[in-house]
Amino acid sequence: MPRTDGLDRVNGLDGVGAWLRHRLPGLLDESRVPGAAVAVTAGDEVVEAAAGVLSTATGVEATVDSLFQIGSVTKVVTATLVMQLVDEGRLDLDAPVRAVLPEFRIADERAARRITARQLLSHTAGFEGDIFTDTGKGDDCLEKYLEVLHDVPQLFEPGGMFSYNNAGYCVLGRIVEVLRGEPFDVCARTRLFAPLGMTHTASDPYEAIVHRTAVGHTQRSPGAPPEPTPVWALARSNAAAGSMLAMRPRDLLAFARMHLAGGRGPDGGSVLSPDGVLAMRGPQITLPDIDQGTAWGLGWELFGPTGGTVFGHDGNTIGQSAFLRVMPEHDVAVAIVTNGGLSRQVYAEVMGRVLTELGGAAPPAPPTPPEAAPAPEAARYDRCVGTYASSTSETTVSRDAAGRLWLERTPLGVTADLDEAPYRTELVIWRGDTLIPVEPERGVHAPLAFLGDDGHGHALYLHTGRADRRVSR
Incomplete structure (x- = not known):
């Protein structure tokens, strides 16, 4: 088993970097992924690689500084902003959401009175979560979004089970806005992106356009070539859940590095308390056995032992996919961003290499149907x-x-x-x-x-x- 401390870890990271630069172009071709960028950190060192194109229509090459949408990885950003409020004593995770948002309503009034921020963070609030209604591009879009939820049905008792909930994170985004008195995008930039030196991060298309930015790709039919999507992003009202945020993988690792460093930024200043960092990766609910994580924390998805604890998040938006994995026991993190195709294949091979070289163990094989499986009786x-x-x-x-x-x-x-x-x-x-x-x-x-x-x-x-x-x- 390879060691991951000191010089051995540095040599291992250099080896991963060399492998990425050699392997990534062919891997994208095999997976029909138009373009991708990858960054891996071990300690204070980072290696990067990029390949392919940002758009098959323009042929602009992907670089390590190119921006890709990170989709629902944004939820960990939102969760961190929420936990900053907890650090300051301004938010009680176990108080009803209505303590901050008295206007919060869903179809089930009894459930609406009981739902807490903790349940929103851990996807256990229980109401229908895929609500992508566009409420405009103004700074009041999240405020208006809460009105859209009035008729949303409750699927199960609050806290009863796990069910991934985009709408719940939009509610959390509104909590941040109300307690800070600023739009969600401004809160994210001033309280996270700027302190962490995330210079290649865009909250909307207006910021993205000044960077080298990827376009998503989809297939019109199975087997068809990937084509650029007709729109770049979903509605701003879902920004806190992951509809717009884009960044280069190195910036995503700067965010992960803060969580590895006990909440400290690159200048040593506190961005989040050590207690807040640990609370976010503490298990809140066990997941069904469907080969995702084993549990969910306060924002982070938690994965079973693979040579140590692993936490992270995936993101999927219109034709783009992102993957973030953090291994605190080895001081390692990896960010993978793609713009279409069979992105999961890219993730599996890259993550497998990183885990083997820097995490001390190979990842489990992805689920596949057993040969000659019997029909369910x-x-x-x-x-x-x-x-x-x-x-x-x-x-x-x-x-x-x-x-x-x-x-x-x-x-x-x-x-x-x-x-x-x-x-x-x-x-x-x-x-x-x-x-x-x-x-x-x-x-x-x-x-x-x-x-x-x-x-x-x-x-x-x-x-x-x-x-x-x-x-x-």
Whole structure:
């Protein structure tokens, strides 16, 4: 097992850098990713690499200083801004959200009175989370966004389980605005980006345009070449959840470095308290067995032992994907940003190399359907059959005459507007009660779980990281 201290760690990082510069162009070609940039830090040292193009329409080459959208990795930025308020004694995580936002309402008034900031941070608030309504480009967009939530349904009791919730982070962004008296973007820049020296970071297209900036790419049909997306970003009202923020990977590592340094910035000043740093990576809720993390903290996703503790976050926006992983026991972090294609393949190979060379262990293999997997037996899995829905998709699970289970998902709302393709696949047993699709989606076989009981012996939720509720028997 390689050592990761002192000179050995520096040599290991140099080796990772050389491998990245050699391997990344070919890896992008194999994964049909137009462009990417990667940065890895070990201690105070950083190595970087970039390859491909920022847009297939312009052919502009990607560089290590190019900006890519980081999507939902933004949520850890939002969580850090929230924890700064906790440090100052201005926010109680376990008080109802209405203590700060008395206007906060959802369809379930009883739940609205009880939901806390802690539950929003850990994705356990329980209301429908994929609400991407555009409320304008003005500084009042988050204030207006809260009005959009009035009819949003409650899926389960607050604190009852995990279900990824974008809307909850928009509410957190509004909490930051109200307690600071400034727009969310201003709070992020003055309290995080500037103190951490993040000079290549853009909160909106107006800031991004002065940098070398990537455009997202999507496929109009399976197997088609990636094409630039017709729009660059989602609505500003979702900025606190990850709709707009873009940066180079080195800047993302500057943010991670602060968390590795116990909340200290590059000048030694305190950006977040050591207690706040540790609280953010403390487990709040265990995740279903669907090959994501093992638990969720206050913003961070927590991963099981892989030669030590790993925490991080992924981000996906319109045709762009980002990955951040932090290994505090080895003082290592890696940031990967891409603009389309099978980005998960790029992440898996790069992260595997970093873990092996600098983290002392190889990562687990990604989930794949077992060869000759038996069809799920009727007595055990007929509870899964039915239709499940959210604001972004409707998913039907059915059983055919031969006893095989099939999943068909139809995009709704914003995902349909963005030409998201329908998805159909057979489901087979992965492990335990978790099923796995035979056909990959964007190169990934993402396991799914069926949880709860609707009172008639059927699963109440189809869980893919989000809990989609059953809408038919």
